[in-house]
Amino acid sequence: xxxxxxxxxxxxxxxxxxxxxxxxxxxxxxxxxxxxxxxxxxxxxxxxxxxxxxxxxxxxxxxxxxxxxxxxxxxxxxxxxxxxxxxxxxxxxxxxxxxxxxxxxxxxxxxxxxxxxxxxxxxxxxxxxxxxxxxxxxxxxxxxxxxxxxxxxxxxxxxxxxxxxxxxxxxxxxxxxxxxxxxxxxxxxxxxxxxxxxxxxxxxxxxxxxxxxxxxxxxxxxxxxxxxxxxxxxxxxxxxxxxxxxxxxxxxxxxxxxxxxxxxxxxxxxxxxxxxxxxxxxxxxxxxxxxxxxxxxxxxxxxxxxxxxxxxxxxxxxxxxx
Amino acid sequence: xxxxxxxxxxxxxxxxxxxxxxxxxxxxxxxxxxxxxxxxxxxxxxxxxxxxxxxxxxxxxxxxxxxxxxxxxxxxxxxxxxxxxxxxxxxxxxxxxxxxxxxxxxxxxxxxxxxxxxxxxxxxxxxxxxxxxxxxxxxxxxxxxxxxxxxxxxxxxxxxxxxxxxxxxxxxxxxxxxxxxxxxxxxxxxxxxxxxxxxxxxxxxxxxxxxxxxxxxxxxxxxxxxxxxxxxxxxxxxxxxxxxxxxxxxxxxxxxxxxxxxxxxxxxxxxxxxxxxxxxxxxxxxxxxxxxxxxxxxxxxxxxxxxxxxxxxxxxxxxxxxxxxxxxxxxxxxxxxxxxxxxxxxxxxxxxxxxxxxxxxxxxxxxxxxxxxxxxxxxxxxxxxxxxxxxxxxxxxxxxxxxxxxxxxxxxxxxxxxxxxxxxxxxxxxxxxxxxxxxxxxxxxxxxxxxxxxxxxxxxxxxxxxxxxxxxxxxxxxxxxxxxxxxxxxxxxxxxxxxxxxxxxxxxxxxxxxxxxxxxx
Numbered sequence: 001x002x003x004x005x006x007x008x009x010x011x012x013x014x015x016x017x018x019x020x021x022x023x024x025x026x027x028x029x030x031x032x033x034x035x036x037x038x039x040x041x042x043x044x045x046x047x048x049x050x051x052x053x054x055x056x057x058x059x060x061x062x063x064x065x066x067x068x069x070x071x072x073x074x075x076x077x078x079x080x081x082x083x084x085x086x087x088x089x090x091x092x093x094x095x096x097x098x099x100x101x102x103x104x105x106x107x108x109x110x111x112x113x114x115x116x117x118x119x120x121x122x123x124x125x126x127x128x129x130x131x132x133x134x135x136x137x138x139x140x141x142x143x144x145x146x147x148x149x150x151x152x153x154x155x156x157x158x159x160x161x162x163x164x165x166x167x168x169x170x171x172x173x174x175x176x177x178x179x180x181x182x183x184x185x186x187x188x189x190x191x192x193x194x195x196x197x198x199x200x201x202x203x204x205x206x207x208x209x210x211x212x213x214x215x216x217x218x219x220x221x222x223x224x225x226x227x228x229x230x231x232x233x234x235x236x237x238x239x240x241x242x243x244x245x246x247x248x249x250x251x252x253x254x255x256x257x258x259x260x261x262x263x264x265x266x267x268x269x270x271x272x273x274x275x276x277x278x279x280x281x282x283x284x285x286x287x288x289x290x291x292x293x294x295x296x297x298x299x300x301x302x303x304x305x306x307x308x309x310x311x312x313x314x315x316x317x318x319x320x321x322x
Numbered sequence: 323x324x325x326x327x328x329x330x331x332x333x334x335x336x337x338x339x340x341x342x343x344x345x346x347x348x349x350x351x352x353x354x355x356x357x358x359x360x361x362x363x364x365x366x367x368x369x370x371x372x373x374x375x376x377x378x379x380x381x382x383x384x385x386x387x388x389x390x391x392x393x394x395x396x397x398x399x400x401x402x403x404x405x406x407x408x409x410x411x412x413x414x415x416x417x418x419x420x421x422x423x424x425x426x427x428x429x430x431x432x433x434x435x436x437x438x439x440x441x442x443x444x445x446x447x448x449x450x451x452x453x454x455x456x457x458x459x460x461x462x463x464x465x466x467x468x469x470x471x472x473x474x475x476x477x478x479x480x481x482x483x484x485x486x487x488x489x490x491x492x493x494x495x496x497x498x499x500x501x502x503x504x505x506x507x508x509x510x511x512x513x514x515x516x517x518x519x520x521x522x523x524x525x526x527x528x529x530x531x532x533x534x535x536x537x538x539x540x541x542x543x544x545x546x547x548x549x550x551x552x553x554x555x556x557x558x559x560x561x562x563x564x565x566x567x568x569x570x571x572x573x574x575x576x577x578x579x580x581x582x583x584x585x586x587x588x589x590x591x592x593x594x595x596x597x598x599x600x601x602x603x604x605x606x607x608x609x610x611x612x613x614x615x616x617x618x619x620x621x622x623x624x625x626x627x628x629x630x631x632x633x634x635x636x637x638x639x640x641x642x643x644x645x646x647x648x649x650x651x652x653x654x655x656x657x658x659x660x661x662x663x664x665x666x667x668x669x670x671x672x673x674x675x676x677x678x679x680x681x682x683x684x685x686x687x688x689x690x691x692x693x694x695x696x697x698x699x700x701x702x703x704x705x706x707x708x709x710x711x712x713x714x715x716x717x718x719x720x721x722x723x724x725x726x727x728x729x730x731x732x733x734x735x736x737x738x739x740x741x742x743x744x745x746x747x748x749x750x751x752x753x754x755x756x757x758x759x760x761x762x763x764x765x766x767x768x769x770x771x772x773x774x775x776x777x778x779x780x781x782x783x784x785x786x787x788x789x790x791x792x793x794x795x796x797x798x799x800x801x802x803x804x805x806x807x808x809x810x811x812x813x814x815x816x817x818x819x820x821x822x823x824x825x826x827x828x829x830x831x832x833x834x835x836x837x838x839x840x841x842x843x
Contacts, residue, residue: 181439
């Protein structure tokens with residue numbers, strides 16, 4: 001396999017890792033605050049649809065992005081209401097959101113666009129286009145560094161860069177600010193936060209809201225960056241893969257980056273069966289390559305990869321004791 | 323100095339805390355009735371009362387968890403509203419809860435700072451806290467490594483972190499709720515030294531406890547609560563334990579267990595080289611050997627978590643182990659198919675588990691159902707080979723409730739609707755009335771009122787006098803000392819030593835409980 005093929009695979013790994021990374025960090029905020037969220041998938045799907053729909057209608061991808069974030073945020077607040085205010089079961093609420101999003105998106109798409117549950121294709125300003133970083137063309141001819149900069153680092157849509165910048169930002173917010181300290185505390189022992197005179201409710205709602213915004217970015221990137229339209233079930237399990245990546249990453253931002261890149265890489269491999277065959281000298285069935293990320297997800301969720309300790313108050317609604 | 327503040331200064335100095343006419347009801351239950359109390363600055367003020375007397379409710383009102391239905395709070399003479407914990411902290415009140423409110427995987431520093439940060443950025447807050455913590459540690463002998471995580475610290479140190487948290491928030495009034503429940507006697511002594519030091523620096527301390535000895539040791543003034551009312555406030559130097567007990571319960575209480583010297587006979591239980599490794603691979607019991615004879619009570623003393631629970635679980639038949647256990651000279655199967663509670667019961671081992679809510683009872687089930695658990699196969703409860711006779715079980719329950727003075731004596735009431743003491747009586751009645759050869763009892767009086775404690779102790783002694791063997795596990799050293807005939811002390815899964823109850827004392831046992839053997843001490 002030559003250098004250029006490898007670069008191409010890495011390039012698509014980055015693209016494919018982006019929605020996973022947004023969703024994984026979304027889950028990180030929520031779960032670090034003690035709210036389990038298996039509704040990442042549903043929120044991503046809703047955001048994908050609404051961003052594509054509004055981008056198609058308005059012709060502006062930014063309007064689409066806002067609509068996508070809004071839809072995801074709304075579902076987040078439903079989850080917050082169910083699991084924080086009404087102290088319901090967080091898993092059930094998450095499942096409900098997944099079902100709701102899977103059904104509603106197709107239904108509304110059909111009602112608005114009559115194209116069999118999809119949106120019209122997006123083009124021009126209605127989708128996120130690739131950005132060429134400065135000097136990309138100038139340095140292209142330098143061996144190794146040139147192509148890495150020009151093809152791998154440059155040439156992605158703005159959301160890819162946002163996703164990767166969110167990693168250090170999340171780390172800083174969680175581990176270097178007052179808000180982060182309180183957020184992590186509320187996921188470990190909400191009673192400690194409560195007796196310190198801080199509102200558990202407000203903290204958890206903030207976490208859930210951040211989760212909603214990040215899921216919105218994830219879904220919007222899916223429909224307006226990675227693809228150029230919404231199709232039925234287009235998130236195809238990415239929310240769950242992100243969840244697996246989150247566990248794999250032991251709820252830490254930098255590990256989350258590497259976990260998502262690994263999953264992105266596996267997804268990218270399935271796009272290049274020829275390259276895989278060239279390296280392994282075996283004809284690997286395409287279906288097996290397609291299944292790889294999901295197989296890894298199952299392996300991680302089944303707990304084969306080390307012992308991951310989730311936030312201790314995770315999944316439990318906070319009830320003030322006497 | 324403190325005495326001067328309580329008496330002579332009362333007229334000129336405003337009380338640190340004054341409550342006037344505080345009332346609070348939860349539905350039909352009047353938790354606090356017209357409570358008035360004055361706590362002078364620079365004193366240690368004890369509040370004593372039985373479970374459910376309303377101590378915790380009163381303190382929760384003071385700390386802003388509840389709003390009083392009526393009444394006023396004055397802090398240093400100023401009327402103060404305390405709608406939430408934030409307001410309580412602002413008013414200079416700090417609270418050390420019975421169950422610590424610490425984030426286990428945070429460092430000491432992070433826990434102290436949480437909620438009292440200096441600004442949005444954490445680094446300067448932590449630096450400032452580190453500085454202040456060093457000063458506080460020197461001033462009050464509260465040394466804790468600021469960078470240790472809470473889970474690395476012993477319970478005594480965790481408690482210091484709670485106190486530091488309050489002091490960091492500039493608390494002048496410190497409320498401690500049952501602070502010694504989890505401490506060894508020497509840790510408790512250290513805590514009392516810290517509290518006295520804080521008092522001498524001018525802080526005001528409210529100590530909530532049900533242990534009379536602590537009140538006598540450390541407080542300047544004591545208030546007694548009973549059934550939601552403040553029945554008396556007296557100077558500690560002018561009262562004594564039996565008077566306080568009487569004020570708490572409302573009648574004369576026997577504080578010492580009234581029993582004859584034991585007349586032990588042959589071995590009922592022999593334990594040889596018992597070892598247990600738990601699910602996480604930690605060795606919980608290390609080669610324990612022990613015997614209990616007919617007609618004696620053997621007490622296992624120790625700080626919670628040193629293997630006592632595992633010992634009871636092995637003997638009770640729901641944890642496997644290596645080693646040998648003999649009952650009346652016959653070996654008991656430790657790991658095989660016949661190693662379960664059912665088989666143990668059939669062979670004459672009855673078990674009152676440590677945690678009656680999780681293991682002793684099913685709280686949502688009726689009292690009569692709870693009264694038959696484990697013995698539901700007994701022939702007298704069967705109607706025919708296929709069905710149980712509920713009528714027989716209920717009648718049996720009613721009789722046992724009467725003999726054990728369970729109140730209210732209603733078999734069809736769910737277990738959760740009884741008070742702690744009455745729940746324990748249900749478990750005890752179930753186990754004792756089957757006339758076992760060996761009774762295993764864990765924490766028989768945890769969360770039980772003084773009046774019920776007296777009754778439960780009498781029942782256990784009565785069983786001993788019938789010539790039965792009793793193995794008692796308790797973290798209350800007083801209980802072990804007064805009830806047991808022979809005492810084994812456990813530390814870190816081992817038995818540190820055995821003493822006759824008549825020939826030992828609290829200091830000696832306390833050292834053993836802390837893992838100090840005679841040679842080292």
